[in-house]
Amino acid sequence: xxxxxxxxxxxxxxxxxxxxxxxxxxxxxxxxxxxxxxxxxxxxxxxxxxxxxxxxxxxxxxxxxxxxxxxxxxxxxxxxxxxxxxxxxxxxxxxxxxxxxxxxxxxxxxxxxxxxxxxxxxxxxxxxxxxxxxxxxxxxxxxxxxxxxxxxxxxxxxxxxxxxxxxxxxxxxxxxxxxxxxxxxxxxxxxxxxxxxxxxxxxxxxxxxxxxxxxxxxxxxxxxxxxxxxxxxxxxxxxxxxxxxxxxxxxxxxxxxxxxxxxxxxxxxxxxxxxxxxxxxxxxxxxxxxxxxxxxxxxxxxxxxxxxxxxxxxxxxxxxxxxxxxxxxxxxxxxxxxxxxxxxxxxxxxxxxxxxxxxxxxxxxxxxxxxxxxxxxxxxxxxxxxxxxxxxxxxxxxxxxxxxxxxxxxxxxxxxxxxxxxxxxxxxxxxxxxxxxxxxxxxxxx
Numbered sequence: 416x417x418x419x420x421x422x423x424x425x426x427x428x429x430x431x432x433x434x435x436x437x438x439x440x441x442x443x444x445x446x447x448x449x450x451x452x453x454x455x456x457x458x459x460x461x462x463x464x465x466x467x468x469x470x471x472x473x474x475x476x477x478x479x480x481x482x483x484x485x486x487x488x489x490x491x492x493x494x495x496x497x498x499x500x501x502x503x504x505x506x507x508x509x510x511x512x513x514x515x516x517x518x519x520x521x522x523x524x525x526x527x528x529x530x531x532x533x534x535x536x537x538x539x540x541x542x543x544x545x546x547x548x549x550x551x552x553x554x555x556x557x558x559x560x561x562x563x564x565x566x567x568x569x570x571x572x573x574x575x576x577x578x579x580x581x582x583x584x585x586x587x588x589x590x591x592x593x594x595x596x597x598x599x600x601x602x603x604x605x606x607x608x609x610x611x612x613x614x615x616x617x618x619x620x621x622x623x624x625x626x627x628x629x630x631x632x633x634x635x636x637x638x639x640x641x642x643x644x645x646x647x648x649x650x651x652x653x654x655x656x657x658x659x660x661x662x663x664x665x666x667x668x669x670x671x672x673x674x675x676x677x678x679x680x681x682x683x684x685x686x687x688x689x690x691x692x693x694x695x696x697x698x699x700x701x702x703x704x705x706x707x708x709x710x711x712x713x714x715x716x717x718x719x720x721x722x723x724x725x726x727x728x729x730x731x732x733x734x735x736x737x738x739x740x741x742x743x744x745x746x747x748x749x750x751x752x753x754x755x756x757x758x759x760x761x762x763x764x765x766x767x768x769x770x771x772x773x774x775x776x777x778x779x780x781x782x783x784x785x786x787x788x789x790x791x792x793x794x795x796x797x798x799x800x801x802x803x804x805x806x807x808x809x810x811x812x813x814x815x816x817x818x819x820x821x822x823x824x825x826x827x828x829x830x831x832x833x834x835x836x837x838x839x840x841x842x843x844x845x846x847x848x849x850x851x852x853x854x855x856x857x858x859x860x861x
Contacts, residue, residue, distance in 0.1 A: 551650050555657065558643035559664035562674045565623050574611055575740045580729065584616040587727065593673055596698040596723070600686070602711040602842050603729030604849075606762030609708050612729065613677055623665065624675040631683030635692040639676060655696060662702040679708045686718045698723050712849065714841040726842045730816070732759035740764055745771060749778035756782050758815070758851030789856035796832045803827050804860070810837065810846060811857035818847030 547553055587599060603609050617624045627642040629635050636654040643661060651657040665674045678693070680686060686709050697705040711728070719726060732740060734751075737759040741750065745767065757763050770781040797803035806827035813819045823846050828837050838849050848854040 549647050549650050551652060551657075554645045554647055554650055555661055555664070558640065558645050558657070558661035559668065561643045562625055562661055562665035563623050563668040565621055571611060571615055571618070574615055575608070575732065575736050576615075577608070577612060577732075577736060580612055581616050581619070583727075584612060585620055588616060588620055588622065588675075591673075591704045593701045593704075596701050596704075597725045598690070598694065598697050598723055599704075599706045600709055600724050600726045601706065601729050602709050602714055602726060604731060604760060605710050605712065606760045606765075607729050607731045608761055609729045610679060613706070613708065617675070617677070622675055623669060623672065624677055627676060627678045628681060629678055629684050629689060630681045633684075635678070635689045639678075639693075655692075658696060659700050659702050662696075666702070673702075673704055675704045675706065677706045677708065680710070680713070682710075682713075684713075686714065687721070690718075690721055690724070694723060711840060711842065712838055716839075716841050719841045728842055732761065732764075734759065737764060741768060744768065745778050749782070753778055753782045756786055756852060756855045760850070763850075763852075785852055786856060786859070789850075789852045790859055793836065793853065793856050793860060796836060800827075800830070800832070803830055803833060807833065807837065807857050808861055810848065811854055811861065813847075815848060815851045815854040818843065818845030820845045 584601075591597070591599075601609055601613070614626070625639070625642050627635075627639050629638045634654075636658065637648060639658055640648050640651060640654055645651060648654075662674050666672060676693075678689060680689065686707065689707065693705050693707075697703060734754055737754055738747070738750065740761060741764055745753070750767075753763075753767055757767075767778060767781060770776045771778055776784075793804075793807065797807060802824065806824040810819050810823065810828070818840055820843075827833075828846050829839070836849060836853050837846060839845075840847050848857070
């Protein structure tokens with residue numbers, strides 16, 4: 416204390432220390448030695464003048480050399496300053512609130528007008544944007560963009576490579592010529608792999624194509640427009656003109672490359688109805704190429720006689736392709752037996768895989784069950800008419816893939832009882848079984 420009183424401490428001259436000392440003096444500490452010792456202790460503990468109002472009872476326990484009354488004076492001073500700070504904060508908050516109220520009151524009209532203008536602009540922008548999207552020009556731009564996009568380069572999952580069929584299809588695609596337009600019709604059994612074969616060939620040819628599913632009772636032109644990602648078909652106007660303009664734009668965007676439409680006919684759709692709609696687009700206006708994928712079971716003689724159509728047959732899998740399709744998950748001997756009895760159609764192979772992997776039935780057992788079921792179906796079909804049996808057994812003497820082209824009993828084969836068993840292949844002009852298992856079953860009845 417003597418040292419402090421005599422003024423020989425170096426930090427006594429410190430400005431921040433002097434501020435603390437002044438605060439202690441103002442707290443009512445009279446003796447100079449008490450003032451300096453208290454200030455020194457507080458300063459060494461990190462207290463500064465601007466924070467002394469935060470002192471409480473726990474912070475002055477180190478001032479035990481002071482009388483209790485002196486310590487209480489320091490605490491009262493800090494509490495008073497806390498109240499002052501609190502009142503200042505409240506005054507500042509109130510002042511800010513008053514200023515905000517004043518601003519809001521004075522400029523409330525301006526704020527309201529700005530909000531109203533912003534609302535009007537946003538609503539106008541939204542409506543204008545939607546209005547543009549509903550216009551025919553916008554829909555036409557979307558259709559042309561979708562039609563000019565090349566097919567995905569990503570490999571097709573679980574695709575069984577069919578070298579011969581794919582090369583034949585790619586060559587056919589390259590030979591298309593707008594100066595001599597033809598509509599290509601590819602026919603094959605359900606499950607022969609037509610769709611995936613088309614996609615693979617088009618992907619390798621790097622062609623831009625639109626794949627269209629045409630369902631029963633649906634307008635073919637509407638289905639084509641829908642496949643082009645058009646959002647508002649009603650705004651397109653005449654669909655034939657719309658598709659023609661989109662094809663023309665796409666061809667210009669692709670520097671003269673003619674766009675391609677691949678139409679897949681679903682169950683119940685008629686090739687004749689689709690032909691009447693697309694022949695004008697492909698052959699009269701000559702703005703695009705058209706390929707139609709059709710189940711061979713639905714073709715008739717009248718359909719094959721339509722002009723400007725070129726028919727091509729897509730066969731079922733070969734034996735090696737059937738093995739690759741099943742990923743060699745079936746015993747080779749059992750799968751060979753299945754192929755000889757039931758065939759290589761992908762639908763039949765899928766059923767075999769499901770029976771083996773999920774129902775835990777051996778391939779041989781499943782094959783025998785399939786054959787017995789087919790034999791019973793044949794027996795039920797010709798039970799009331801012996802001529803049907805004779806016609807079916809005679810048909811079975813010909814190879815399944817080739818069928819019977821002459822010497823058949825037409826009235827018997829077209830009987831309603833055999834509708835699900837035999838069919839007329841209008842492309843090859845032969846009668847044949849719809850499934851190979853029926854051919855095998857008929858051979859067993861000989």
